[in-house]
Amino acid sequence: xxxxxxxxxxxxxxxxxxxxxxxxxxxxxxxxxxxxxxxxxxxxxxxxxxxxxxxxxxxxxxxxxxxxxxxxxxxxxxxxxxxxxxxxxxxxxxxxxxxxxxxxxxxxxxxxxxxxx
Amino acid sequence: xxxxxxxxxxxxxxxxxxxxxxxxxxxxxxxxxxxxxxxxxxxxxxxxxxxxxxxxxxxxxxxxxxxxxxxxxxxxxxxxxxxxxxxxxxxxxxxxxxxxxxxxxxxxxxxxxxxxxxxxxxxxxxxxxxxxxxxxxxxxxxxxxxxxxxxxxxxxxxxxxxxxxxxxx
Amino acid sequence: xxxxxxxxxxxxxxxxxxxxxxxxxxxxxxxxxxxxxxxxxxxxxxxxxxxxxxxxxxxxxxxxxxxxxxxxxxxxxxxxxxxxxxxxxxxxxxxxxxxxxxxxxxxxxxxxxxxxxxxxxxxxxxxxxxxxxxxxxxxxxxxxxxxxxxxxxxxxxxxxxxxxxxxxxxxxxxxxxxxxxxxxxxxxxxxxxxxxxxxxxxxxxxxxxxxxxxxxxxxxxxxxxxxxxxxxxxxxxxxxxxxxxxxxxxxxxxxxxxxxxxxxxxxxxxxxxxxxxxxxxxxxxxxxxxxxxxxxxxxxxxxxxxxxxxxxxxxxxxxxxxxxxxxxxxxxxxxxxxxxxxxxxxxxxxxxxxxxxxxxxxxxxxxxxxxxxxxxxxxxxxxxxxxxxxxxxxxxxxxxxxxxxxxxxxxxxxxxxxxxxxxxxxxxxxxxxxxxxxxxxxxxxxxxxxxxxxxxxxxxxxxxxxxxxxxxxxxxxxxxx
Numbered sequence: 011x012x013x014x015x016x017x018x019x020x021x022x023x024x025x026x027x028x029x030x031x032x033x034x035x036x037x038x039x040x041x042x043x044x045x046x047x048x049x050x051x052x053x054x055x056x057x058x059x060x061x062x063x064x065x066x067x068x069x070x071x072x073x074x075x076x077x078x079x080x081x082x083x084x085x086x087x088x089x090x091x092x093x094x095x096x097x098x099x100x101x102x103x104x105x106x107x108x109x110x111x112x113x114x115x116x117x118x119x120x121x122x123x124x125x126x127x
Numbered sequence: 128x129x130x131x132x133x134x135x136x137x138x139x140x141x142x143x144x145x146x147x148x149x150x151x152x153x154x155x156x157x158x159x160x161x162x163x164x165x166x167x168x169x170x171x172x173x174x175x176x177x178x179x180x181x182x183x184x185x186x187x188x189x190x191x192x193x194x195x196x197x198x199x200x201x202x203x204x205x206x207x208x209x210x211x212x213x214x215x216x217x218x219x220x221x222x223x224x225x226x227x228x229x230x231x232x233x234x235x236x237x238x239x240x241x242x243x244x245x246x247x248x249x250x251x252x253x254x255x256x257x258x259x260x261x262x263x264x265x266x267x268x269x270x271x272x273x274x275x276x277x278x279x280x281x282x283x284x285x286x287x288x289x290x291x292x293x294x295x296x
Numbered sequence: 297x298x299x300x301x302x303x304x305x306x307x308x309x310x311x312x313x314x315x316x317x318x319x320x321x322x323x324x325x326x327x328x329x330x331x332x333x334x335x336x337x338x339x340x341x342x343x344x345x346x347x348x349x350x351x352x353x354x355x356x357x358x359x360x361x362x363x364x365x366x367x368x369x370x371x372x373x374x375x376x377x378x379x380x381x382x383x384x385x386x387x388x389x390x391x392x393x394x395x396x397x398x399x400x401x402x403x404x405x406x407x408x409x410x411x412x413x414x415x416x417x418x419x420x421x422x423x424x425x426x427x428x429x430x431x432x433x434x435x436x437x438x439x440x441x442x443x444x445x446x447x448x449x450x451x452x453x454x455x456x457x458x459x460x461x462x463x464x465x466x467x468x469x470x471x472x473x474x475x476x477x478x479x480x481x482x483x484x485x486x487x488x489x490x491x492x493x494x495x496x497x498x499x500x501x502x503x504x505x506x507x508x509x510x511x512x513x514x515x516x517x518x519x520x521x522x523x524x525x526x527x528x529x530x531x532x533x534x535x536x537x538x539x540x541x542x543x544x545x546x547x548x549x550x551x552x553x554x555x556x557x558x559x560x561x562x563x564x565x566x567x568x569x570x571x572x573x574x575x576x577x578x579x580x581x582x583x584x585x586x587x588x589x590x591x592x593x594x595x596x597x598x599x600x601x602x603x604x605x606x607x608x609x610x611x612x613x614x615x616x617x618x619x620x621x622x623x624x625x626x627x628x629x630x631x632x633x634x635x636x637x638x639x640x641x642x643x644x645x646x647x648x649x650x651x652x653x654x655x656x657x658x659x660x661x662x663x664x665x666x667x668x669x670x671x672x673x674x675x676x677x678x679x680x681x682x683x684x685x686x687x688x689x690x691x692x693x694x695x696x697x698x699x700x701x702x703x704x705x706x707x708x709x710x711x712x713x714x715x716x717x718x719x720x721x722x723x724x725x726x727x728x729x730x731x732x733x734x735x736x737x738x739x740x741x742x743x744x745x746x747x748x749x750x751x752x753x754x755x756x757x758x759x760x761x762x763x764x765x766x767x768x769x770x771x772x773x774x775x776x777x
Binding site for chain 2: 298299300301303308315318319322362363365366401403406407410411413414417425426429430432433436437439440443444452455503
């Protein structure tokens with residue numbers, strides 16, 4: 011438990027700095043807003059259309075696949091803590107698990123869901 | 128010290144959860160849901176449930192919330208105007224439902240209180256093995272079958288996410 | 297050193313075979329996209345047959361495997377047989393459906409096999425964790441299957457509705473399981489029963505039981521948790537609707553029975569009362585709502601709700617008599633409903649055309665054999681002798697009378713009298729009416745003929761010679777108590 015105190019500390023410091031920047035700039039800044047000042051900053055170019063447009067559904071596929079493989083990865087962490095004790099048994103166990111998901115990866119690949127035309 | 132951390136994390140979790148419900152912009156809802164998840168992860172840490180805390184961070188605050196953000200941007204909800212009149216009714220219906228569930232659940236929760244000793248739930252703080260290793264031992268020996276079935280479950284999810292979204296190849 | 301657990305693959309071999317079959321389908325489909333559907337169908341059929349063969353030793357077993365997570369007993373055997381029959385017939389009725397569209401939707405078969413494997417893990421589970429993971433495997437596969445048809449917005453809508461309500465019900469189920477864990481400190485069914493026997497738990501156990509009951513009611517489509525059923529059944533690809541109405545329901549009921557008798561047995565007095573009300577609501581609403589449907593898929597959806605009601609009567613009747621009657625009923629219902637949906641798939645062709653009741657006008661004149669088969673299925677659904685449906689209803693109601701639930705049986709008989717009306721409407725349309733325009737000739741494939749043949753023969757056979765199957769069912773539930 012005590013090992014996490016530094017993390018908590020970093021967390022607090024980060025939160026403090028983030029909050030301080032926002033609060034200080036709201037308190038100290040002078041507010042004379044003009045339409046040009048409120049325009050989104052696009053490296054000096056005039057923005058073309060609204061920034062709020064629909065994202066392609068591909069992001070969603072990638073997001074879904076990310077979750078699935080993320081969960082696969084989560085299972086590897088506890089496995090890593092005891093794989094030296096489980097020896098070949100643990101290896102085969104994880105091999106089966108990964109192979110099944112490998113079939114999924116092959117499928118996704120072949121279907122072209124990872125390509126971004 | 129422990130109490131302070133607990134209440135601070137609890138406050139973060141609860142306040143963000145309320146903000147998830149009451150803020151009007153979907154993107155803000157999602158962002159505060161992330162804060163809720165992080166608060167929960169902290170609470171898990173105070174219970175010595177390190178593995179669960181990290182799962183909470185990596186899977187929920189990370190992957191799931193990314194997906195939520197994608198969905199929000201995909202639907203572009205800012206352009207959709209909800210009919211204003213129905214929202215108050217919906218609010219009351221939601222509140223009523225929440226209260227009903229609370230009434231249903233509360234007696235059961237109270238029943239937990241008198242003998243408040245969750246036997247196998249808390250990890251032993253003096254243990255030499257980490258919580259993750261304990262989970263690993265159970266997961267890869269006793270519960271190895273559900274673990275392997277989970278791979279099939281994930282495979283079905285992969286197929287689903289590809290086959291439902293893409294129209295043709 | 298960690299002791300290596302015993303891995304008893306023999307008992308779960310049927311489900312493993314299906315998983316391997318599904319993996320072969322996925323790999324092969326990725327590498328030979330041409331004619332992938334035909335190949336996958338063959339692989340699936342072979343997998344189902346092999347699973348059938350390796351399932352038979354389970355009938356003689358009565359032991360637990362995988363640290364007590366799985367229970368290998370005749371009950372698992374019987375449920376596995378049911379599920380494999382359903383999967384096999386569904387593969388046969390689906391083949392044409394998936395090649396019709398110019399797209400090779402071979403994923404269908406893989407998901408079908410995964411779903412069936414999930415169900416088989418679920419019905420032989422002795423631990424709520426395995427039940428839940430089997431349930432999720434089956435649910436996710438079926439959500440995707442329901443929304444699979446790429447050109448049909450209705451199918452997509454069905455998939456989405458099923459996903460949301462299914463997710464909701466799974467969450468409720470899990471919540472209930474959490475309460476039971478709080479009471480018993482374990483999710484193993486015998487352990488929960490042991491703790492509840494001592495009277496521990498009180499309200500907490502009741503809340504857990506109630507939440508589990510709601511979760512299961514969603515899955516078996518019992519009123520008032522049935523709202524998703526008509527829309528999902530209507531939108532999903534027709535062969536799959538048959539599968540959902542049979543296999544998903546059978547698996548859910550099998551687990552429902554196992555959890556409620558093996559783990560929550562000490563609370564039987566409490567849950568019997570709730571189920572009594574649910575049974576009445578389900579039978580009445582299912583049958584009455586089916587009366588006014590003009591779409592045959594919606595009609596069969598409400599009919600399947602009504603049948604869930606009859607099955608719940610079996611649970612109320614309880615113990616050996618009621619549950620063995622349920623198993624027999626599920627067997628009869630498997631053949632009957634898969635046959636009926638097979639005919640609907642055949643008449644409907646692709647693209648969900650011809651699903652109105654009026655499309656069945658004059659079917660007897662153009663396709664006498666098909667009309668006869670459909671009549672057999674509808675008679676069986678209505679519960680008219682000598683079909684299997686009659687024997688099923690009879691045994692369930694008989695068990696309920698024996699257990700003293702006279703009023704429940706009276707309501708059941710009355711509502712099934714109502715049901716005769718809407719089933720006969722279809723028969724009348726087939727035999728007595730003439731179509732407005734001559735319909736195009738139906739295209740029978742050999743697979744479809746085989747499937748409908750198996751279903752029709754099955755309905756008649758187990759209806760005329762029910763003794764063997766009733767005995768099997770009785771023998772299968774013995775180990776539960």
